[in-house]
Amino acid sequence: MKQQVPRLIQYKTEELRTRKEAVRANRYAHFDRYDDEKVTAALKQISELFPACIVNNVEAAEYAAKYHRRVYILPQPVDLSNYRVGPGFIERPANDAPVIVHLKTHEAMGTDDIERAISLLQSNGHKVHYERVESQEKDKLVAKIKQADIVIDQLLHGSYGEVSIMAMSLGKPVLSHLRADLLPKFAPELPVVTTNPANIYRNLKALLEDAGLRAKLGNRGQCFYNEQHHSDAAGNKLMWIYSKEMENWDEDDQEAESNKAVIFDCFTGTVYSENMSENANPCPGDNPGLRPLLKRRIDSEEGVAAVASSNSLTPTSLTVKAPEKKSKRRFRQSAKRAAYREKTQSIKKMHKQSRVTRKRG
Numbered sequence: 001m002k003q004q005v006p007r008l009i010q011y012k013t014e015e016l017r018t019r020k021e022a023v024r025a026n027r028y029a030h031f032d033r034y035d036d037e038k039v040t041a042a043l044k045q046i047s048e049l050f051p052a053c054i055v056n057n058v059e060a061a062e063y064a065a066k067y068h069r070r071v072y073i074l075p076q077p078v079d080l081s082n083y084r085v086g087p088g089f090i091e092r093p094a095n096d097a098p099v100i101v102h103l104k105t106h107e108a109m110g111t112d113d114i115e116r117a118i119s120l121l122q123s124n125g126h127k128v129h130y131e132r133v134e135s136q137e138k139d140k141l142v143a144k145i146k147q148a149d150i151v152i153d154q155l156l157h158g159s160y161g162e163v164s165i166m167a168m169s170l171g172k173p174v175l176s177h178l179r180a181d182l183l184p185k186f187a188p189e190l191p192v193v194t195t196n197p198a199n200i201y202r203n204l205k206a207l208l209e210d211a212g213l214r215a216k217l218g219n220r221g222q223c224f225y226n227e228q229h230h231s232d233a234a235g236n237k238l239m240w241i242y243s244k245e246m247e248n249w250d251e252d253d254q255e256a257e258s259n260k261a262v263i264f265d266c267f268t269g270t271v272y273s274e275n276m277s278e279n280a281n282p283c284p285g286d287n288p289g290l291r292p293l294l295k296r297r298i299d300s301e302e303g304v305a306a307v308a309s310s311n312s313l314t315p316t317s318l319t320v321k322a323p324e325k326k327s328k329r330r331f332r333q334s335a336k337r338a339a340y341r342e343k344t345q346s347i348k349k350m351h352k353q354s355r356v357t358r359k360r361g
Contacts, residue, residue: 006245009046010054010074013159016043016063022158026179028196030108030156043067052245054238057159058185058265061272065261072241073265077234078165078225083142089171089215090149097127098208101148103141103163104134110155110177113197120201126208145170149214150207153192155200158182160192165229168192168221173214175203187228187267191220228267237266 018036022029047053047067055061056076064071092098100118104111111132118130133144141163145151151167151174153160158179167174168191175195178186183194195203207214227233244264263272 006052006242007050008052008054008072008241008245009050011060011064013055013057013060013063013157015039016055016060018063021063025181026156026158028110028156028177029158030110054241058182059158059179061263061265062182065263069261070245071261071263072244073263073267074237074241075228075234075267076162076165077231078162078169078229079231080142080166080169081231089211089218090147092149095127097129098149099129099131099147100150100152100204101131101133101144102152103144104132105136105161105163108156109153110197110200113155113200114152117201117204121204121208126205128208141166142170145172148172150175150204152176152195155196164192165225169225169229171218171222173207173217174221175200185265185272187224189220189224189227191217191224193217241266 016039017034018039019029019031019034020036022031043064044067051068052070052072053064053068054072054074055064056074058073061071061073102109102111102114115130115132118128121128131144131148133141135141145167148167149172151163151172153163153167153174153176155175155177157177159182160174160176160178164174164176173191173193175193177196178192178194180194193203193207207217241264260273265272
């Protein structure tokens with residue numbers, strides 16, 4: 001009997017993203033060098049050889065599902081075992097300025113918007129020490145993150161990346177853009193503050209003014225990293241993926257369902273169809289499902305929702321004020337204008353009738 005070998009390929013998100021698809025769903029998407037035709041042709045060719053693939057986030061899964069029959073969302077493992085990791089929150093004297101670190105690992109990260117927001121905060125009296133780090137050396141990146149009170153990843157793309165994962169592992173609150181239409185698909189425990197060029201100022205201001213919020217988000221970040229992105233946790237999920245692919249898939253069923261991909265989310269332990277419907281079904285119970293791998297949840301008296309509003313984790317202090325009620329004076333003015341318009345229309349109507357009467361006479 002011929003031994004079955006899983007046919008799997010793993011993608012980076014940028015290898016799947018096309019300008020057309022990204023701009024359609026993300027108003028902030030930015031591209032310098034993208035060839036949609038080349039990306040599409042490569043994906044069509046690869047998907048004929050590999051029916052299944054592995055990606056690192058829900059945005060990439062949406063793109064991959066157009067070509068592959070089965071898509072596995074595996075948390076990106078980041079190994080920081082060689083670095084000493086302690087509590088991320090830094091107790092600073094009242095006169096010390098909080099440190100904001102932005103790690104610019106490539107061009108399209110919204111750096112200009114970040115630095116404009118920080119300049120505005122400084123001009124409005126907020127004490128801020130800002131550092132932009134462009135080094136690609138892991139030792140330097142880790143050292144700078146350890147010194148930070150707030151870490152900024154990127155503001156333009158649809159999901160968080162390695163910078164956010166490193167910041168969470170070191171217990172730092174991190175800001176990154178997450179596509180609004182995909183927020184229900186991200187793990188509900190994800191403590192990344194979803195941020196874009198429109199709300200970067202408000203989110204930074206809220207974090208600068210609330211050290212307790214920074215500490216809570218940092219603690220939840222470490223829990224989320226240990227549960228999802230630690231190499232041991234990701235390795236267990238990868239083994240599940242291989243065991244799933246080793247199962248005997250019914251060829252007839254594959255052909256019948258070839259136009260409808262199945263997406264296995266190893267973050268949440270759920271299964272989605274190609275249309276990424278919000279009401280996901282749990283993983284089938286007749287196989288070594290993902291749920292046993294997800295037992296370790298954040299152990300806390302108050303959920304993430306107590307720290308931030310909604311799954312987007314925008315700080316609770318950033319609430320939109322309801323429109324103020326009109327004053328009595330404004331109501332009186334409005335009533336006077338309405339009465340004047342009615343009177344004017346009545347006079348015009350009378351003049352028109354009199355002209356018609358004179359013509360008939």
